[in-house]
Amino acid sequence: MDTYPVLTVAQLAIFLSFLSAVLPLLFLRQPYLLVRTAFLLLGSAGLAAAWAGGVTLLTNHAEQVVLPIGLPWLHVFLRIDPLAGFFFFIVGFVTFTTACYGPAYLREHIGGPHPVGTLTFFTGLFVGGMLLVLLAADAFSFMIAWELMSVASYFLVAYQHHKAENRSAAFIYLLMAVVGGAFILLAYGVLAGFSDSFSFTAMAAAPLSPTWATIAFVLAFIGFGMKAGIVPLHVWLPQAHPVAPSHISALMSGVMLKVAIYGFVRFVYSLIGVIHWQWGVAVLLVGAASAVLGVLYALMQHDLKRLLAYHSVENIGIIYIGLGLSMIFHATGHMEIAALALIAALYHCLNHALFKSLLFLGAGAVLQQTRQHDMEKMGGLIRRMPVTATCFLVGCISISALPPFNGFVSEWLTYQAALQGPVLRSGILGAIIPVASAMLALTGALATACFVKVYGVIFLGLPRSPQITEAREASLGMRSAQVILALCCLLFGIFPTWAVSAINVIAENLLGTGLLKDASDGWLWLTPIGKQTASYGALPILLGLLASWLLVYFFLHPLKRDNQIRIAPAWECGFGPLTPRMQYTASAFAMPLRRVFSYLWYIREKFEPPQHGKPARYSLQVSDWLWLFLYLPIGKLILHLAKRASLIQGGNLRVYLAYSFFTLLFLLWVIV
Amino acid sequence: MTSWIFAIVQTLCVVLLAPFMAGWVKWLKCKLQNRQGPAPWQPYRDLLRLSKKQAVVAETASPVFRAAPYIVFSVTVVAASIIPVFSVEMPTAALADVIVLVGFFALIRFFLSLAGMDVGTAFGGMGSSREVTISALAEPALLMAFFTLAMNASSTNLSTVVSHFGQSQFILHPSLIFSSMGFILVALAETGRIPIDNPATHLELTMIHEAMILEYSGRHLALLEWAAMLKLTLYSVLIVNFIIPWGVAMTIAPQALAIGVLSVTGKLLILGAFLAIAETVQAKMRLFRAPHFLGLAFILSLLGMISHIVLEVR
Numbered sequence: 002m003d004t005y006p007v008l009t010v011a012q013l014a015i016f017l018s019f020l021s022a023v024l025p026l027l028f029l030r031q032p033y034l035l036v037r038t039a040f041l042l043l044g045s046a047g048l049a050a051a052w053a054g055g056v057t058l059l060t061n062h063a064e065q066v067v068l069p070i071g072l073p074w075l076h077v078f079l080r081i082d083p084l085a086g087f088f089f090f091i092v093g094f095v096t097f098t099t100a101c102y103g104p105a106y107l108r109e110h111i112g113g114p115h116p117v118g119t120l121t122f123f124t125g126l127f128v129g130g131m132l133l134v135l136l137a138a139d140a141f142s143f144m145i146a147w148e149l150m151s152v153a154s155y156f157l158v159a160y161q162h163h164k165a166e167n168r169s170a171a172f173i174y175l176l177m178a179v180v181g182g183a184f185i186l187l188a189y190g191v192l193a194g195f196s197d198s199f200s201f202t203a204m205a206a207a208p209l210s211p212t213w214a215t216i217a218f219v220l221a222f223i224g225f226g227m228k229a230g231i232v233p234l235h236v237w238l239p240q241a242h243p244v245a246p247s248h249i250s251a252l253m254s255g256v257m258l259k260v261a262i263y264g265f266v267r268f269v270y271s272l273i274g275v276i277h278w279q280w281g282v283a284v285l286l287v288g289a290a291s292a293v294l295g296v297l298y299a300l301m302q303h304d305l306k307r308l309l310a311y312h313s314v315e316n317i318g319i320i321y322i323g324l325g326l327s328m329i330f331h332a333t334g335h336m337e338i339a340a341l342a343l344i345a346a347l348y349h350c351l352n353h354a355l356f357k358s359l360l361f362l363g364a365g366a367v368l369q370q371t372r373q374h375d376m377e378k379m380g381g382l383i384r385r386m387p388v389t390a391t392c393f394l395v396g397c398i399s400i401s402a403l404p405p406f407n408g409f410v411s412e413w414l415t416y417q418a419a420l421q422g423p424v425l426r427s428g429i430l431g432a433i434i435p436v437a438s439a440m441l442a443l444t445g446a447l448a449t450a451c452f453v454k455v456y457g458v459i460f461l462g463l464p465r466s467p468q469i470t471e472a473r474e475a476s477l478g479m480r481s482a483q484v485i486l487a488l489c490c491l492l493f494g495i496f497p498t499w500a501v502s503a504i505n506v507i508a509e510n511l512l513g514t515g516l517l518k519d520a521s522d523g524w525l526w527l528t529p530i531g532k533q534t535a536s537y538g539a540l541p542i543l544l545g546l547l548a549s550w551l552l553v554y555f556f557l558h559p560l561k562r563d564n565q566i567r568i569a570p571a572w573e574c575g576f577g578p579l580t581p582r583m584q585y586t587a588s589a590f591a592m593p594l595r596r597v598f599s600y601l602w603y604i605r606e607k608f609e610p611p612q613h614g615k616p617a618r619y620s621l622q623v624s625d626w627l628w629l630f631l632y633l634p635i636g637k638l639i640l641h642l643a644k645r646a647s648l649i650q651g652g653n654l655r656v657y658l659a660y661s662f663f664t665l666l667f668l669l670w671v672i673v
Numbered sequence: 674m675t676s677w678i679f680a681i682v683q684t685l686c687v688v689l690l691a692p693f694m695a696g697w698v699k700w701l702k703c704k705l706q707n708r709q710g711p712a713p714w715q716p717y718r719d720l721l722r723l724s725k726k727q728a729v730v731a732e733t734a735s736p737v738f739r740a741a742p743y744i745v746f747s748v749t750v751v752a753a754s755i756i757p758v759f760s761v762e763m764p765t766a767a768l769a770d771v772i773v774l775v776g777f778f779a780l781i782r783f784f785l786s787l788a789g790m791d792v793g794t795a796f797g798g799m800g801s802s803r804e805v806t807i808s809a810l811a812e813p814a815l816l817m818a819f820f821t822l823a824m825n826a827s828s829t830n831l832s833t834v835v836s837h838f839g840q841s842q843f844i845l846h847p848s849l850i851f852s853s854m855g856f857i858l859v860a861l862a863e864t865g866r867i868p869i870d871n872p873a874t875h876l877e878l879t880m881i882h883e884a885m886i887l888e889y890s891g892r893h894l895a896l897l898e899w900a901a902m903l904k905l906t907l908y909s910v911l912i913v914n915f916i917i918p919w920g921v922a923m924t925i926a927p928q929a930l931a932i933g934v935l936s937v938t939g940k941l942l943i944l945g946a947f948l949a950i951a952e953t954v955q956a957k958m959r960l961f962r963a964p965h966f967l968g969l970a971f972i973l974s975l976l977g978m979i980s981h982i983v984l985e986v987r
Contacts, residue, residue: 380793381733381735381793383735383736383737384735394737398780398783401779401783402776402779403776403779403780403783404769404773404776404777404780409773409776413772413773413776416772416816416820417772417829420820420823420824420829422982423824423981423982423986426986428983431979431982431983431986432979432982432983434982435817435820435975435978435979435982436975438816438817438820439813439816439817439971439975439978442812442813442816442817443809443812443813445779445812446779446808446809446810446811446812446813447809449779449782449783449805449808449809449812450805450806450808450809452783453783453786453787453790453801453805454805456787457786457787457789457790457791457798457801458790460735461735461737461787461790461791461793462733462790462791462792462793462798463733463793526767532767533828533830533833534827534828534829534830534833535770535772535828535829535830536767536768536770536830537768537769537770537773538767538768538769541768542751542768542769542773545751545754545768546744546747546748546751547747549746549747549750549751550743550744550747553743553746553747553750553896554743557724557892557895557896565727566727566728566729566730566739566891567727567728567729567730568729568730568731568732569729569730569731569732570731570732571731571732571733571734571792571793571794571888572794572888573794579733579793579794581793583793583794583795584790584793584794584795584798585790585795585797585798585799585801585802589798589802590790590798590801590802591802592802593802593803593806593960593961594805594806594809596961597806597810597964
């Protein structure tokens, strides 16, 4: 039945994205043509990738090819299987929507201080690198593709490098990416030490002692976690995402973090294979901490894109909670529940890719129209940008995990997996899993609070600064990308059974067991464990909501002309006209929660009362404890050590030659 | 088929009886405080009056403001349709389980607080900010309490949980005691009662729910008020059916159903009386004391869950 040339199309997708990097450079003089060509090629690469990934997943197909490039004893292995196919679909689909969005978005950069050719070049390399990571089936090509992805995205973050803060953000990102890459390299090194080749099949077959397996796991956990942005390795995210162009932020947050998750899942489930429950506990706890801290830090931000970046930390935490549960159940032999938790985590990957890209694209439209990063200066945009506002609302509901949209389904599945905790019959795990699910519940509630703030302050109310009144609706390409993503958020929310049965194939491949076959109850009902245990029918709920809405509307709608709605000025308590300054600000909105969780941030608050005719001043600075008390000291220490080390830098050629000579001697002594 | 009809009729009953529940509590409270007080059916008159009045919408309001009352009300009605009230034999309970129910309450709150921020006055934002703070702390406690009950019944399906407690022998599990206490505290906070919020207040320093809906009038206000009364009734039904489920009909046979209707109504009225007494003897808390209250609820619920897993799973 293998009539679909899946792997060929997948390679074509990679080729097309590299072509989208190179070919447009022919038109450096005609920037409009350049941008069009680049995004056309990128969009077709995205469609090809989405098709290849989707077909692989749906037909449960696996295919491998060995390319005779590279060193003679080090061939490049490319392989596509359902797990890679699933992530291929995510990357391809989001790339496609950003390609719809890009041309109109880049219009403002044309003629700007930086050539757009740089941007399209590195975007092509970035997407091609991500796709290659997913296809790579040996450690060597995986690492090359991984570093290509990291370095290309560094140049994208540093694109607007005339601002010092952008340069420093990009530098931190590069630093973390390099360190993370080194950890991943070491992790593969451990596996390669036990097998005779770098290919994944050989690595998976190699027997590992428990100690070395744990070392490899820890290295991979740190390495992939650095890219995924788990606490405490998250600090690059809130710095890099706000400064990158918005469609790049969508790709980085929506897709690149998922590639890191892919790497982690591939490494742990198929390369190491034998999982210990202690690893699962570590993943679960780190996931819970990332989720809660991510959303709490997000709540305190009023730069829109930085806020969204912290929400990526939160959602990665939710994915890691699912993975941790899955690993615990896997290690204790409860394969069906492990499959359920893994499906929940992977489904959340897909959902997060959809709604986070949607939110970043919406944020890009808002930023382009208002030229404001600061939420405190926005307001009332729903009247000026109705389509963007509606799509953004869908994104907000989805990310807050509210029914009937997609974010809810994956959290529901995660809860269902956590509720199976009592089968473990172990005191420690029995206490940890409830605490983790409590953290997940807290995260969900705080995310709702945060997105009420975001939406209320940006789109509702009155405009808080004059530029806002000049905002117009985004252009057609930008709107269509958002509408596609918003519709997907709804579709994956009300037809979850299809997605779950597709992802189930991955679980069957990785764990050997999928969900119980007799648990399913038709396409309408999501019943992951059993019909009596838990069920969720999203479509009937949506229909019920619509029916009761229509009924109420029918009963209450005024038939008489004189009972129409009257539009009148809002009541301003008799103090003169309503001004935008009377509204709650974003900081004021989050103030009660800031007070409740005050010990989790480093808060500096200053109030100067009004005196001598000067108005009162209030300043508030909320910083990340980890940044101040972990990363800055490390940075200082390294600078200090580097200064010490610079003593050996004499500047004299003979001295350097002597260094080389003695190093050579030393190495010869070590080896021979 | 009959069970579907029964589910719809039961939902309608709850929706129509909800104003009486609110009126009953108010009437009892007035009597306890030596006041004359409106009759228990006064809310019906209020709703009728409001729905006839012309609705005034602020000129700064967006479509979210106008859609919110309909969304809030229909989500509350759908929530009412999945909760077993008089009998557990209802096919609609399979539509959604306790987690979805918590999701519904969050959805209601999401749109209410957006509507509060929409007009651009200070009160709305204040109400929304307080509401999301309170519920961000209450929701985890609520979910933990539900999880303990669900783990006891090894199902998150509401009908299955209620019938599990209704049919099993009465044993005072420690987990149930803790989670019931947590759940009652959360219910007080989520329905906007004293000591967290005061449904009778219009003082700017104290109001939460009323501040969010301050800009509403006419039929929009009627819908929001009705949804709030319905929410109070739903939480009361959850309390009586989870904690003291005796008498709830297991089928929809006429005799069992009659017992179910009588016992549940009686229990609801008694619960309303307790609420009135509690609101009479207690004062409202300062806003920044509320986190302590909800933290207690959270700890109780978590204790319930842990004691279930550690002590009761064999």
